[in-house]
Amino acid sequence: MPQPPTSALPHDAPAATAGDVAAIIVAAGRGTRAGGDAPKQWQTLCGQMVLAHTLDAILAAGIGRVVLVLHPDDTARARPLLRDGVTVVTGGESRAGSVRNALEHLSHAPPGLVLIHDGARPLIARAVIARVLDALHRHPGAAPALPITDALWRGVDGRVTGTQARDGLFRAQTPQGFRFHQILSAHRAHQGDAADDVEIARAAGLDVAIVPGDDDNLKLTYPQDFARAAQILQQRATQQEA
Ligand SMILES: Nc1ccn([C@@H]2O[C@H](COP(=O)(O)OP(=O)(O)OP(=O)(O)O)[C@@H](O)[C@H]2O)c(=O)n1
């Protein structure tokens, strides 16, 4: 069984090399819902590109091998992000296609485990990464999520047309982690798009554990998300100074 890297593991976990784990950061989208003068992953958040925050967070967790998945129009923007252990592949027409391109790239020197993360989630905490890696000791897949705490409705044209029970429903986050060869096979077998990699894994019959997510691990989707993300980063900076 491949073991995750030491630095992202609980203190009592067996030591492992960082080479056992690779991360894929998908950042080939166009960020249409966010608007702005560039796709959201390239916009500035607290003085740094969104994608730089995301990459720094993944590297800080001890993941020594990262594949950035970028739109072909964006490769020049990525120059400040390039360093040892970071490679770039071209994205696909869908998020699933982008992930598939990265998995095929990694298949030439396959890791034991792979974490698949949205470039648009720059506030990913090391503790969440560690929870995913720890669960991969016991499950072929693991992903963070938050339970739904609000009532759920169906609506059309601004009116409620029905309600939906919330029991057993979760808001999925990333990174979503898998044993590499299993998620590669699942993607190769999958037809069409998918909301996330857990959907593709489940379609291939893989067991996926849910680990606690983090409210701060938001996906930058709309313009207002940037203000919330900046507030979280400023709170973190203040706490570190204290
Ligand atoms: N063909 C695609 C589409 C999306 N993504 C990435 O998948 C993540 C989640 O997708 P989303 O938040 O929907 O990003 P966009 O597709 O850019 O947003 P929008 O739907 O508003 O255009 C993002 O980091 C995005 O860059 C990708 O790598 N390749």
Ligand SMILES: C[C@](O)(CO)[C@H](O)COP(=O)(O)O
């Ligand atoms: C992968 C994901 O972030 C899990 O919640 C989400 O499905 C991405 O959705 P999007 O429409 O591609 O932003």
